Amino acid sequence: MTTASLSGEVIVSFYAAASCLAPAITRPTVPFGVRVPPERADAPVIRQQRRAYYGRTAIIGACCIALVVLLQDRGSWWLSRIILLAEIVADLGCFLIARNRIAAVKQAERWYAGHRQVVATDTSWRTDPPRFPVRWLIPALTVIAATILIGALRYPHLPARVTADGHLVPKSVVSVFAIVAAQLYVTAMWTGIMLLVYRSRPDIEAVDAAGSTRRYRRFLAACTRAVLTLLALVDLTLLLAALRNWQVYRLSGIGSALPVLPFAVGLLVLAVITFRVGQGGSRLPGGGRGGYGPVAGVDRDDDRFWKAGLIYVNRDDPAIMVGARFGVGWTFNLANPMAWLVIAGIVATPAGLVAIGAALGM
């Protein structure tokens, strides 16, 4: 059992669970990416499609987990990636079946006929904005600092050839400290995304605008803390991998899986938190108390801006990021050039780091 194959198992299992349970944590008024009026949120077709989706994705997930466990010691590290890809495609198919059936009934029965469709916001989101929990970054930064310190102390004692990415390479500052670059990249990228999310708009429901704004604040605070905790644990996983490469410890058998443990715990924490709060805080209690209550109307039918119910493309919307339509999280507005710039930065940075590493390594 290697760290790579075990992390493959962790990711395939996590994706199976997250994908299967996504309808439970999604907002009830956007089942499978279809916007429905609140009184239709429990329509027979939605209940039926949700049940079918749970069944299908549970079977797919069980098959994929069985496959990745059985094949863990055969093939290369990419085998779990292929299984993961197949799992994603199959689950996407289940999602689209449910979405198309619900959308067809919605259209045939004209669910939005006679509804006043509105977009609601609470200006207090801007005049009294939530604060980013900077202190929750301390654990991640401490782990990175520890990695740099231990690396610097170990460097003179390392042999001429060191392990990096599972291969033996000549010892150099780049090959020894590449893992620190990975830590910095992951931490900076996710912190940047969460900062962007703090500037984005909250998901506010017209039927309970004041209550949903309050719930969104709690949701954002909880999710940000969970993400920053996950970051610290991912950095710890990288530190443990680095320590092994730097010959600080050596474990064989099941012990070699030690570095994956913090990462798995982080994913579990994130999953538990998101399951408790739901998308935009939709599973949190406390609606309609205080504030100014509802606004007249229902949330606007915005299905036309959601391609395949998952991808947001709206030219008239200046937002860079918006709340995800399925599951918990956020997504980019792909009609906004700034969103593409951010995506390019996320993709180009690791490529740039690898290129710089290669150039310096030579």
Add this chain to the structure above:
Amino acid sequence: MLLSVEPDGPVPIYQQIRDRIVEAIAGGLQPAGSGLPSTRQLAVDLGVNFHTVNKGYDLLRQEGLLRIGRKSGAVVQRDAGSGPPRPDWAQDWAARLQTLLAEAAAQGLPAQDIVRHCQEAIAAFTFPVDGEPGPGPVGQL
């Protein structure tokens, strides 16, 4: 304050934004000196073009209800407690009210119903208690 617009409704969005903010000021939800989101922020929150919000804010600025500073952002300039309006403004408003009431009369709404609607609307507004002027306008235009 809660602000909602009907993007596909018959009234232009910038007009809806302006109307909702006027109502919030009259209702005491946005007193003089209170802040509003910047044009960019409100555009993001409502998912509408930046220029749409700008147009709505500009109407409010021309009416003397909003002050937009580079550093202070959008701040409510006056409310019911800020003293009487300009005489020419009151004249202008009376003319518009005449049209609005005429619409109801032309549609056959009885006079007592028209008065009842007016009373209900006024009951939702906040007026300063006599002898206790409000905070007054904040800063200079």
